[in-house]
Amino acid sequence: MTGTDGPALVLRDVAKSFGSVVALRAATLAVDAGSIHALVGENGAGKSTLVKIISGLHRRDGGEFLLEGRSVDFRSTAESKAAGIAVIYQEPTLFPDLSVTENIFMGRQPTGRWGRIDRRAMNTEAHALFEQLGVQIDPDRPAEGLSIADQQIIEIAKAISLQARVLIMDEPTAALSGNEVERLMTVARTLRDSGCAVVFISHRFDEVFELCDTITVMRDGSYVSTDPVDQVDVDDVVRRLVGREVGDLYPKQPSEIGDVVLEVKGLTSLGLFSDVDLTVRSGEIVGLAGLVGAGRSEVAQAIFGVDSYNAGTVHVDGRPVPARNPVKAMEMGIALVPEDRRRHGLVLEEDISRNITSATRRSLSHGGLIWSALERRSARQWASRLEVKASALDTLGGTLSGGNQQKVVLAKWLSTEPRVLIIDEPTRGIDVGTKSEVHRLLSTLAQEGLGILMISSELPEVLGMADRVVVLSEGHVTAELGRDEATPEAVMHAATSSQREHA
Amino acid sequence: MTRLASLLKQRETGILVAFLLFLAVTTAINPRFLFSSDGWRDLLLTPSILVLLAVGQAMVIITRSVDLSVGSIVALTAYLTGRLFLDTGLPIAVVVVLAVLAGMVLGLINGALVAFAKVPALVITLGTLYAYRGIMLQWAGSDRINASDIPDAWLTFGTSSLLGIPLLAVVSLLVLAGVAWFMHNARAGRELYAIGSDPDAAVLYGLKVKSRVLLAFAASGALAGLAGVLYVSRYGTISSGVGMGVELEAVGAAVIGGVAIFGGSGTVLGAAIGAYLLTTINRGLPILGIEDFWQRAVVGLLIIAAIVLDKLLADRQHRKLLAERNQ
Numbered sequence: 129m130t131g132t133d134g135p136a137l138v139l140r141d142v143a144k145s146f147g148s149v150v151a152l153r154a155a156t157l158a159v160d161a162g163s164i165h166a167l168v169g170e171n172g173a174g175k176s177t178l179v180k181i182i183s184g185l186h187r188r189d190g191g192e193f194l195l196e197g198r199s200v201d202f203r204s205t206a207e208s209k210a211a212g213i214a215v216i217y218q219e220p221t222l223f224p225d226l227s228v229t230e231n232i233f234m235g236r237q238p239t240g241r242w243g244r245i246d247r248r249a250m251n252t253e254a255h256a257l258f259e260q261l262g263v264q265i266d267p268d269r270p271a272e273g274l275s276i277a278d279q280q281i282i283e284i285a286k287a288i289s290l291q292a293r294v295l296i297m298d299e300p301t302a303a304l305s306g307n308e309v310e311r312l313m314t315v316a317r318t319l320r321d322s323g324c325a326v327v328f329i330s331h332r333f334d335e336v337f338e339l340c341d342t343i344t345v346m347r348d349g350s351y352v353s354t355d356p357v358d359q360v361d362v363d364d365v366v367r368r369l370v371g372r373e374v375g376d377l378y379p380k381q382p383s384e385i386g387d388v389v390l391e392v393k394g395l396t397s398l399g400l401f402s403d404v405d406l407t408v409r410s411g412e413i414v415g416l417a418g419l420v421g422a423g424r425s426e427v428a429q430a431i432f433g434v435d436s437y438n439a440g441t442v443h444v445d446g447r448p449v450p451a452r453n454p455v456k457a458m459e460m461g462i463a464l465v466p467e468d469r470r471r472h473g474l475v476l477e478e479d480i481s482r483n484i485t486s487a488t489r490r491s492l493s494h495g496g497l498i499w500s501a502l503e504r505r506s507a508r509q510w511a512s513r514l515e516v517k518a519s520a521l522d523t524l525g526g527t528l529s530g531g532n533q534q535k536v537v538l539a540k541w542l543s544t545e546p547r548v549l550i551i552d553e554p555t556r557g558i559d560v561g562t563k564s565e566v567h568r569l570l571s572t573l574a575q576e577g578l579g580i581l582m583i584s585s586e587l588p589e590v591l592g593m594a595d596r597v598v599v600l601s602e603g604h605v606t607a608e609l610g611r612d613e614a615t616p617e618a619v620m621h622a623a624t625s626s627q628r629e630h631a
Numbered sequence: 632m633t634r635l636a637s638l639l640k641q642r643e644t645g646i647l648v649a650f651l652l653f654l655a656v657t658t659a660i661n662p663r664f665l666f667s668s669d670g671w672r673d674l675l676l677t678p679s680i681l682v683l684l685a686v687g688q689a690m691v692i693i694t695r696s697v698d699l700s701v702g703s704i705v706a707l708t709a710y711l712t713g714r715l716f717l718d719t720g721l722p723i724a725v726v727v728v729l730a731v732l733a734g735m736v737l738g739l740i741n742g743a744l745v746a747f748a749k750v751p752a753l754v755i756t757l758g759t760l761y762a763y764r765g766i767m768l769q770w771a772g773s774d775r776i777n778a779s780d781i782p783d784a785w786l787t788f789g790t791s792s793l794l795g796i797p798l799l800a801v802v803s804l805l806v807l808a809g810v811a812w813f814m815h816n817a818r819a820g821r822e823l824y825a826i827g828s829d830p831d832a833a834v835l836y837g838l839k840v841k842s843r844v845l846l847a848f849a850a851s852g853a854l855a856g857l858a859g860v861l862y863v864s865r866y867g868t869i870s871s872g873v874g875m876g877v878e879l880e881a882v883g884a885a886v887i888g889g890v891a892i893f894g895g896s897g898t899v900l901g902a903a904i905g906a907y908l909l910t911t912i913n914r915g916l917p918i919l920g921i922e923d924f925w926q927r928a929v930v931g932l933l934i935i936a937a938i939v940l941d942k943l944l945a946d947r948q949h950r951k952l953l954a955e956r957n958q
Contacts, residue, residue, distance in 0.1 A: 206837025221832035223825045225895035234825050235838050237818055244816045273952025 134197060136161040136325035137182070137213075137294050142191035144177055151177040154191070156351035157327070157344055161293065164316055164326040166336040166357070169346035170369055170587065170620075175329055178346075179298050183215045184208035195294070214287030218299040220279040224272035229254040231271050232286045257285040261315055277308035284315055295319055296327040301335055302421055313339050331419050331624050333362045345369055363617070366624075370587065370616035380593050381571045386410035387445075389579040390462070390548040392431060395440030400426045401603035404440070408548055408579040413570065415594030415614075416583045418623050423603040424583045425467055428550045432464040433457040444547055458487065461547030465537050467556065467583075473537040476526030480516065481507035483525050484539045510539035514569060534566055548579040555589060567593060587616055599623050642889040642944070643901045650908045657915040664918055672792070675800040678910040680705075680865070682803040682903045683858045684877060685884035686810050687851035689902035692885050693814075694847045695827040695894030696745055696752035701855040701881055703763035704737045705874030708859030710767050713776035713869050716785070723785050730860035731853050737763060738852015742845035760878065768871055778867030789864030799861055806854065807903045814899055823847055827894025883930065884909050887937040891945075909933075 135158040144152040152174045159165040169175050180186040181193070184202030193200055195211055202208040222231045229250050230237075237245045238253075254267035263281050265274075271282070280300055287295055297316070301309045316339060320326050330336055336343060337357055345352040345368045352368045392406040401423035408414045416424050429435040431442050433454040442449040444460045454464075466472040475483055484507040507521055514535045516528075525536060534554065541549065554570065555563040570593065574580055584590045590597055597614040599607040599622035607622030654674075658665040665671060684701050691698045708730045715726045737759070744755045778786060791798050814820040822843050826833045833840050863869060888905025890897030909930065916926045 204837060205835055209837050221829060221835050223828035223832055223895065225828040225891075226821075226824060230821060230825075235818065235822065235836055237821065239818065243818065245818065245821065270948075270952070273949060 135159055136196055137327070138192065138194040139178065139182070140192040140194075142178065142181060142193065143189045144174075144181060144186060145189055151349055152181075152188075153349040154351060155346060155349065156354075158354070159294070159325040159327055160342075161325045162320055162323050163342060164320050164328055164340045166340035166343040167327055167329045167346065168331070168333075168336060168343065168365060168369060173346045173369075174349040175346060176298065177349075179215060179296055179329070182208065182213060182294075182296060184213075209290065209292075212291065212293040214283070214290060214292035214295050216280050216283045216287070216295065216297045216300050218302050219276060220283045222271040222274070222279055222282060225270060227268055227270055228265060228274075228282060229267040231282055232257070232267075232289060236290075253289060254285070257289055260288070261285060261318070263311065263315075275308075277304050277312070280304075280312065281315070284319075288319070292324065294325045294327070296329070298329050299331070300328075301330055301332060309335065333365065333624055337362070362621075366617050366620050370620055380413070380567075380595075381575055383411040383571070383575040384577075385412045385595065386577065389445055390431070390581065391441075391443040391446075392427075393441045393443075395427065395430060395437055395442070397426065397430055397435065397437040401430075401600070404600070404603075404605055406581070406598060406605075408581050410547070410577045410579050411574050412595045413574050413580045413582055413593055415590035415597040416581060416600065417585075417587070417590045417597055417619050418600035420585060422600040422623065424600050425552055426603075427600070428464060428552055428581070428583060431457075432462055432550060434464075458544055458546075461545075463487075463541035463544055463546035463549045465534075465541055465549065465551040465554070467552040469533055469537050473540075474525045474533055477524065479522040479524055480511060480528075480536055481521040483536050484510050484543060487540050487544050506543060507539075510543050511536075514539050514542075515565075531563075531566065535569070538569070542573070546578065548581065549573065550581045550583070552583045553585065554582060555584075555586070587619060590614075590619065591616065601625055643898065643904060646888055646901060646904045646908060650904060650911065653908070653912060653915060657911075657918050661918045664915060671795070672797055673914065674911065676797040676865070677914065678907045679797070679799040679803040680858045680861055681877070681880055681884060681906040681910055683806060683854045683861070684881035685888070685902040685906040686807055686899045687854035688878075688881040689885045689888070689890045689897060689899045690810065690814070690823060690847045691752070691851045692882070692890050692892060693827045693894055693897060694823050694844055695830060696844065696847070697756065697882065697892075698738070698741060698752065698848060698851045699756040699878045699882075700737070700741055700759040700763055701851060701858075702874040702876060702878040703760050703767065704734050704852055704855035705859040705862060705877060706869075706871075707737065707763050707767045708734045708856040709862045709869050709873050710771055710776065712860045712863045713780060716782060716863075717776065717780045723782060727857075727860050731856040734856015734859060735849050735853035738849045738855070739845060741852065742848030745848065746841040746844040764875075771871060776863075776869040781863060781867055785864050786867055789861070789866075799865060802857075802861065803903075806857070807899060810850070810899050819843060819846060824895055828896070880909060881906075883934050886934055886941075889937070889941065891941055892938065905937075 137157070137159040139155060139157045141154040141156060142152055143154060155174055155178050157167065157178065167175055177186065181188050184205045184207050187201065187203065195213070200211060202211070223234065226234070232254055233250050238249045240246045251267060258265055258267065261281060261284065265278055265281065271279070274282070300312060304312065316326055316328065328336070328340055340357055342354060343357050343360065343365065344354045345365060347369060386409055388407050389410050390406070390408040392404060395404040396402040404427055406414070416427070418424050426435065430437045433449070433452050433456065436452045444462060447460065449460050449462065450456050475486065481504050485503045488506065504521060511521060516532050516535045516539065525533065528536065551570070555566050570580060570582065582590070582593060591614055594614070595611050597609045597619060598605055599609070599619055601623050606625050607618065609618055654665060663670050665674065687701065688698060711733055712726055712730045715721055715729060741756055741759055744750060745752045788798055793801055814823065822838050825836070825838060826840055826843055830840065862873065884905035885897070885902040886892055886905070887908060888897065888901030888903065890902050912930065912933070913926060916929060921929065
């Protein structure tokens with residue numbers, strides 16, 4: 129398998145856009161056979177898009193893509209698979225109703241006479257594969273109910289039986305426990321020693337430095353650097369990862385910081401987050417940073433009472449907020465602007481005024497009926513305060529731009545006169561111009577005495593806006609940084625530090 | 632034997648036991664229900680056509696779709712059969728083949744709309760249910776095909792037996808055996824299960840999802856075509872109401888027989904046993920002294936019970952698997 133000269137997989141200056149959004153500008157990656165190559169980058173750096181191009185889910189717009197020296201252009205996952213590429217996703221997709229063996233061989237089962245599937249041969253090979261990998265999984269059991277680690281092992285077994293020469297693992301360890309990570313690393317090394325080119329994508333630098341021999345850094349859809357691991361350290365990598373001027377993109381106005389409005393103590397939800405402490409003062413913007421999957425949104429949902437939690441308390445102005453009761457949380461002064469505003473924040477089929485007043489219907493109703501005139505009056509006031517740009521209040525929510533939709537959702541929650549506003553990814557999917565408008569709005573609201581808890585995956589946004597940054601990693605608070613201490617490096621360090629290290 | 636297979640086995644065995652139990656009770660009350668030449672013949676003959684439809688329906692449901700148009704395909708192909716006998720002198724074998732092909736084409740239309748237009752099968756086949764019936768009504772006008780229009784040989788086929796088993800039952804059992812073999816042993820058959828189990832995963836696996844969905848609908852259509860031509864052999868007359876509502880019986884039979892409505896699990900054998908159970912209950916309830924009005928309600932209860940049982944079994948298995956994992 130290693131007979132070829134040069135790298136097994138080469139991508140050079142690969143570009144990809146989705147509409148007007150540029151996902152990849154000039155991505156470059158060269159992986160040798162018999163090597164484990166780390167690919168690191170912030171959320172949104174373009175790693176996943178690159179993987180999808182390699183796996184045939186997307187086609188590149190430009191650049192070179194060579195597999196063992198030959199130029200390739202995959203139009204489907206079947207083609208890339210046939211060429212010897214296998215991808216292990218963070219959450220594998222298996223057929224829950226079918227047996228483990230069938231999952232490994234689906235679509236290419238060994239057949240005998242009249243195309244009859246040779247179940248015995250299939251079983252023998254499945255046993256042999258699991259033995260080779262040194263794992264104990266019953267090949268006859270259904271895939272349903274398998275742990276994510278076991279599902280990944282099945283994907284790897286599939287890759288081996290396909291004799292894949294390039295194996296890509298897209299954040300495989302994010303959902304694994306310590307032992308499972310060890311097992312996966314052992315398997316990855318076995319594959320490397322057998323001549324596979326392995327690409328390992330991870331946010332956990334401890335794993336990267338333990339497992340990989342080469343490391344490529346990506347930022348903003350472009351290639352930054354490639355080095356052997358023994359010639360760089362974590363600090364170098366983090367610097368290259370962030371390497372961006374925060375600048376004055378987000379004009380945060382200083383505001384007077386008052387008393388504690390939101391106090392969260394020891395909030396724990398098994399498997400999602402544990403022992404989270406948070407305080408938000410009036411007039412303060414607290415940034416909640418962390419990687420995707422660190423549990424930020426889950427914490428927000430628990431505070432607001434959408435999801436339940438196992439332990440901990442939430443207080444607003446010193447009064448306890450009951451668990452699992454969003455209506456009560458709202459009455460006590462918590463507002464939550466969710467991440468997916470199109471799905472959870474807005475009724476796309478209703479007009480602006482209906483959307484704005486949907487959280488305050490109770491106070492607007494008389495005798496059980498909602499009066500349109502009252503509704504309009506209330507809506508007009510908020511729409512003009514937030515400068516919602518639409519020709520009329522009866523414009524449908526679904527037809528507004530992302531920025532204006534966000535303002536409508538904000539208006540809806542502000543009309544409940546909250547004490548604390550939790551906002552999840554305030555500018556996701558909003559164009560650059562409107563972004564700063566949303567930021568200015570949040571800043572003004574803080575000046576008026578609102579406490580704001582802002583969840584954001586965009587580091588510059590967090591650093592530019594927040595008075596204080598709380599960093600979550602794998603469901604634990606790993607750092608709390610004041611505005612002056614919050615450098616990109618410090619935040620990234622905390623966000624990628626693994627609890628297991630400390631344990 | 633694997634645990635999964637044994638679990639599936641249990642399900643089919645359960646339905647079979649229910650069927651035999653019902654048969655025993657009914658026969659105890661009226662021995663003629665089974666122990667008379669007519670009783671025996673009806674027991675095997677009556678479900679034959681529904682078995683074909685239930686087998687086709689099971690293939691479609693396993694891929695997480697549904698085919699509501701089969702009743703209308705039966706009507707259209709039955710009328711086509713009649714017209715071919717009446718207007719052409721084609722040999723019977725050719726007519727049978729043409730009817731099956733016609734059913735397959737109608738099934739392919741369903742399949743193409745589902746696979747390429749990406750509209751849910753429920754909507755597509757609800758549309759073609761009316762469209763195909765409309766074409767049949769337009770074509771037939773006020774004509775009605777009677778037994779005198781059909782070749783005697785074909786009518787005789789519908790009432791003959793081989794070693795005490797009606798020929799129509801032999802045909803449907805042969806089809807059942809063939810499809811069951813295909814679903815269990817052929818790659819394409821297993822892929823139908825895979826698609827129904829997780830359509831997104833099927834795409835990531837690089838399976839030919841569209842052509843497999845087409846295959847399932849084509850098979851369902853072809854089996855409905857076969858049912859249409861056999862209907863002519865069994866009943867002789869073809870009126871505008873042929874096959875009305877039979878699509879729901881086919882869905883019911885499949886569900887009672889353990890084919891999960893969300894796809895991915897169940898077998899055509901189960902669906903066929905479900906068809907036997909459903910038909911026999913319909914025939915037997917009057918003997919048990921249950922009023923006409925209640926018969927449909929009983930069938931409805933049976934379907935609901937089957938779905939609830941499915942859900943309970945699935946939950947139990949899920950819990951069991953999770954418990955094993957946490958050990």
